[in-house]
Amino acid sequence: MPASSTAALPVAVIGAGPAGLAAAAHLTARGIESLVLEAGPTAASAVRGWSHVRLFSTWGEVIDPAAEKLLAPTGWTAPDPAACPTGGDWVERYLQPLADALGDTVRYGARVTGVSRAGRDRIVDADRAAQPFVVHVEHSDGREERLSARAVIDASGTWSTPSPAGGSGLPALGEKSAADRVTYRVPDLTDPAVRARYAGKRTAVIGAGASAFTTLASLADLAKATDGNGTKAVWVLRRGISGSTFGGGSADQLPARGALGLAAKAAVEEGHADAVTGFRTETIERDGDQVVLVAEDGRRLDPVDEVIVLTGFRPDLSFLSEVRLGLDERLQAPVELAPLIDPNQHSCGTVHPHGHNELAHPEKDFYLVGMKSYGRAPTFLAMTGYEQVRSVAAALAGDLASADQVELTLPETGVCGGSGLFDTPAPTGRQDDGGCCGTPEPQLVTLTPAATAPAANCGTTAGGCGS
Secondary structure, eight states: OOGGGGGGSOEEEEOOSHHHHHHHHHHHHTTOOEEEEOSSSSTTHHHHTTTTSBOSSOGGGSSOHHHHHHHGGGTOOOOOTTSOOBHHHHIIIIIHHHHHHHGGGEESSEEEEEEEETTBOTTOOTTGGGSOEEEEEEETTSOEEEEEESEEEEOOOSTTSBOOSOTTSSOOBTTTTTGGGEEOSOOOTTSHHHHHHHTTOEEEEEOOSHHHHHHHHHHHHHHHSTTOTTOEEEEEOSSOOOTTTTTTGGGOSSHHHHHHHHHHHHHHHTTSEEEEOSOOEEEEEEETTEEEEEETTSOBOOOBSEEEEOOOBOOOOGGGTTSOOOBOTTTOSBTTTHHHHOTTTOOGGGOOOOOHHHHOOSSTTEEEOGGGGGTTOOOOOHHHHHHHHHHHHHHHTTOHHHHHOOOOOOOOOOTTOOOOOTTSOOOTTSOOOOOSOOOSSOOBOOOOOOOOOOOOSSOSOOOGGGO
């Protein structure tokens, strides 16, 4: 295809999740054709995977303004802006209706397997930016297709690539062979089969974010139920417990986010979970029907029946090998964005407003947006993604004045606060931050009585940073 025809091509949007659908809505509002390629059979397939989890963001914070305008003529009714949806609510009452409103713009069962420039592999410079993108797609029926696009917006998220249990970023030795005892998702304990898996069992929960808090609170509720006698959680933290471990509490501007941290704290205080600090898993050993976690420093935990690994997610960059990306060496986020979202310094609410400039790559008109743009940082909020795609759509439309004017006000504090450097010594008077020199035996932590959880419309469970 001649380079002069590139402008007439659609913008390829990878992923029909919250950010991808919002991107299509903004492009549609600007009269730009888009094509949304979704690997799953329906919209928001990843969100459906945690449909039982309640967000700590309200409806007013998880509905994109351009999408709302697109939905209005269809007779769609906006939910109560002050209430917090579950993932299932978000899909059924907003995301799937939005995908339906976009019509043939969204293609399901279309997995993107590669992105490049027409006639140009990664190393070829000549006339590169003038060439259209080529997007290789594998359909659910096995058919392969090559599509052309003027730009590519990758909003495929990180759900399919959870981080492993291993404390060094690699899977623990034995983690794969123990796959029947290990899961990487927040369990849905309302499902009878799932409930039976954990009821009366001893479960290790590895992680220190919103998903871990949700799981600890859920297991504590199961332990209190008549069918959950004997249920016990072992909370495995790579760092120590400090004043910020449980988030903002009653000071959190998102009340449900603060309540979530307090619920996890209560699970420990009430004896439903033992917290083990400074434990970075090296090996998962089989012990009959149970498994044993072994730390890098040689410590061993008592056998557990199940392991729930909630150590975050990471971007799948495998199908972008022919695209010239500019990524931070630590976070795997765009270079200009990385210092603005670094979890060592920022929480969900302290991320600076950012748009197309910070999301740009050496490959012109290619953008990572939504959760994937954050790489390995866990501090993402849905409203951040909506502002990202608004700016990117404006830039692709040539409206740089609007694209450059990025504004965003986020609620401060919370369970996704900065994690700090795990080897930094704790100040005098505070508990060990979980450095390399832990005690030879696992440390069981007893906390002071919990503060009363703040009133909230949104319950106490949440998905990662409201997305």
